[in-house]
Amino acid sequence: MKASTLLRLWLTATFVIGTLLAAWLLPAQARGWAWAVGVLLPFALAAVVLAIEFLLAAALDPRAPRATAAHVLAVYAREVGVSWRMFLFEQPFRATFPEPPIERDPHRPAVLLVHGYLCNRAVWRPLLASRALAHCNVATVNLQPVFAPIDAYADAIASAVQRLRAASGAARVVLIGHSMGGIAIRAYLRKHGDEHVARAITIGSPHAGTVLGRLGHGVNARQMARGGAYMAALQAALTAAPRAKFVCLASRDDNMIIPRASALIPGTRHVVFDRVGHLAMVEDARVWRALAELVETAAA
The missing domain is CATH 3.40.50.1820 (Alpha/Beta hydrolase fold, catalytic domain)
Structure with a gap:
């Protein structure tokens, strides 16, 4: 299976499951927003997984000297943003694009x-x-x-x-x-x-x-x-x-x-x-x- 196919399937499944769970758990007057939960769930899951990774890295391989909280949060926030774009948009939906043109020149790297x-x-x-x-x-x-x-x-x-x-x-x-x-x-x-x-x-x-x-x-x-x-x-x-x-x-x-x-x-x-x-x-x-x-x- 291709990564793009797998990611699209994951996004679809997460949206459906999140929407159904929200429709079941939310009060009746809020169920019209169940779809929004389905849309936001992949973003939340990615952020949580990355938070766990950062916590494990800090616990198992702490920097010397230890990084400040502001330092770690800045790196984490950037990693979350890149991951959202890559895993929720670029790789599922934009993996098919032309290769850069190749110039026949043996001296060109x-x-x-x-x-x-x-x-x-x-x-x-x-x-x-x-x-x-x-x-x-x-x-x-x-x-x-x-x-x-x-x-x-x-x-x-x-x-x-x-x-x-x-x-x-x-x-x-x-x-x-x-x-x-x-x-x-x-x-x-x-x-x-x-x-x-x-x-x-x-x-x-x-x-x-x-x-x-x-x-x-x-x-x-x-x-x-x-x-x-x-x-x-x-x-x-x-x-x-x-x-x-x-x-x-x-x-x-x-x-x-x-x-x-x-x-x-x-x-x-x-x-x-x-x-x-x-x-x-x-x-x-x-x-x-x-x-x-x-x-x-x-x-x-």
């Missing part, structure tokens, strides 16, 4: 964007609209089915790399992966090698697993669990040559990667940000500038 868990290519719309990578040939890929084992995505990435190289004339591409997308890139490298990869950039990817992996649905979520066999196998398979191509972008305020240091592969270049949550990293201007610089230097 070629970039493949790989989304994360429960997401699709629509997550990259803000980055594409920012034109931070306007100097590049950029392509996206959808990882399907949405709850498949991560190794199943390796071939999808390989096919996308092949198409991008053929269209652009580039010998090698830069892979950029957010969250699970970075882990899928590692699965691709383990299966297909790094011959066609100039650089691999991960954004908030749980390279050593996350405690929230055990709470997620699907094989892929459980594979990203902290201390799991899958992540250990990927780590053992990362030899010196591909390791040297990795750059890990992370946030000290990540609400999904617990512990947050899990987003960093030892022995690689690290770029760490502040005051930005897990999903909001993909539309943070500081992250965009870092990506543009890293892509440019990879092609040099």
Whole structure:
């Protein structure tokens, strides 16, 4: 199943269930507003889930020094806003859009964007609209089915790399992966090698697993669990040559990667940000500038 289909089904089910429950529980004079409860319920559920994530992150991996309440609330509010837009609008309804035009120029950097868990290519719309990578040939890929084992995505990435190289004339591409997308890139490298990869950039990817992996649905979520066999196998398979191509972008305020240091592969270049949550990293201007610089230097 596609992420867009799953999200539309979830929105429909939440609206229907919320409306019916409100019609049953509200007093008779207020039942005409039951539909409003159905509309607002997805927003409320998303905000509650994110609040739980932030509380768990603060309890299990507190910052040193501890962040102020105002700091955490600002990061949380931004993450809620980004999540509402991405999961309730962009990804369910705007995932089908033309790929950016590819100019056949082997000297122009070629970039493949790989989304994360429960997401699709629509997550990259803000980055594409920012034109931070306007100097590049950029392509996206959808990882399907949405709850498949991560190794199943390796071939999808390989096919996308092949198409991008053929269209652009580039010998090698830069892979950029957010969250699970970075882990899928590692699965691709383990299966297909790094011959066609100039650089691999991960954004908030749980390279050593996350405690929230055990709470997620699907094989892929459980594979990203902290201390799991899958992540250990990927780590053992990362030899010196591909390791040297990795750059890990992370946030000290990540609400999904617990512990947050899990987003960093030892022995690689690290770029760490502040005051930005897990999903909001993909539309943070500081992250965009870092990506543009890293892509440019990879092609040099």
